[in-house]
Amino acid sequence: MSKKLQLTAGLVLMLTVMPAQAFAMHIMEGFLPPVWAASWGVLCIPFIVMGLSSINKTVGENPRLKIILAMAGAFAFVLSALKIPSVTGSCSHPTGVGLGAILFGPTAMSVLGLIVLLFQAVLLAHGGLTTLGANAFSMAVAGPLVAFATYRLVKKAKGPQWLGVFLAAALGDLMTYVVTSVQLAIAFPAEVGGFGASLGKFMGIFALTQIPLAISEGILTVLIFNAIAAYGKDELKGLNLLQKEG
């Protein structure tokens, strides 16, 4: 029995301690060749422009939503400041963009996400100004888009609200880092195996790193969504998020 136990313990240890290269945060300053840095930045522009006008419209129609908009931005602020350990033995942080995407639409969240990234790039040397475009595309464009689409899908399938919020936030979080690894793989194709090999390398580990964080983000988003829904029913109704149920 003890032999078996030793073997299992050994195997478990071996599998878990195996050195894993992890990449699961924003792309560092200067680490994306200029062409790509610029391209991703340009790709973001339409979303930011649409987001600004979407925010203007929302707030113009219902000024009371300002406070909830601020809270959605603040949520992304808090979550992306929390570096949480993950099973791969490195730390990463959630994005917090799912909430805003569900409440105000994906492009509005692009604007808020950009603000968060800018703060981190300038004051924290986390991410970077040259990689701002790429990071904004993954966290502020792709993540919110996926979150928004997921929420809509669950709603369409008549799934419960909490499930929609949970899946939206979790998948949006995961998608952010999937896009990050695609961006890195495009910029740094492996000599052997090219884009695919690099992508596999970046994704393999980092899907793992981010999965528990994505679940956490999903749960936290459900909590904050419920809190807002409990006290701000009128606002959420204004956003067409609450059906007549209570």
Added chain:
Amino acid sequence: METGALNGAKKNRLFVNLLLVFVVVVLAVIPLYVARDAEFEGADGKAEEAIAEIKADYEPWFSPVFEPKSSEIESALFALQAAIGAAVIGYGLGYLRGRKKKEDEQGT
């Protein structure tokens, strides 16, 4: 009786919320045991190594305009970021809660 049921639902919700918070904490603690020997450094630092492996001669062509002088200062700034966000969320929730209370009192 009705208020009793309402209180029950409230208690139930509180329990579920606490449970969810607990799950989040557990998700953050488990890795510390699963990957005991890991250093838990920031993953972006490790990315530099990964890139160096793929393309050894790559030189970052731009450096951060401002870099916190030490990890302590960096932690402080991250804490500041979280604090600002948490303050706004707390203010918002308090505002909404107070307003709802007032409306409930006036409404019924």
